[in-house]
Amino acid sequence: MSDKTLPPPSERIRSVLTEAGYGEAAVQALLALDADHFHYVRRVMKGDVPQSLMDELGAGLEATQFHALSAILRIRFGYGREAAEATVGLLAEEMSLDPSRASRIASDLVERGLLLRAVSQADGRRSVLEPTEAAFALLDGFLKAKWRRTMRLFSTWSEEDILTFSRLFGRYTEGMRAEYPGTK
Structure with a gap:
């Protein structure tokens, strides 16, 4: 056939x-x-969503660079995973990239002043990636821009619709976790 x-x-x-x-x-x-x-x-x-917001902020970052920066923060603060020091290896794992690609992205973010390479507090032989104040300022701007758009998106929804959507979407994502247990 x-x-x-x-x-x-x-x-x-x-x-x-x-x-x-x-x-x-x-x-x-x-x-x-x-x-x-x-x-x-x-x-x-x-990357349409983050790229649109990066463009709005005039950040000069590509979506992949933004994804890397946010992945480092997820690793560091334990969002969706256990908190850990962000290394190139963990960045590669979090983004499903090969380590050499993750290393190039991290190096670019270091050159842009958004990351610093530091010595691990747990193992002085290991290098870790630390967000700079500029990175936190960029991400703060990103979150504010994202929420401005989100509020516009929901501006015509009733409070009841928002509550119902949130409850049902939460139920859906819990079902996804159960059916696809590799994610957190």
């Missing part, structure tokens, strides 16, 4: 959902959610 004769993936999944007992309205809603979720993740992973 050639690709030209296969029905689109949504039609093939439609039958799986129907056979699982979902009604037509739920099938439509789940397929729409899947498509919307794909576009949301793509915008975040591709």
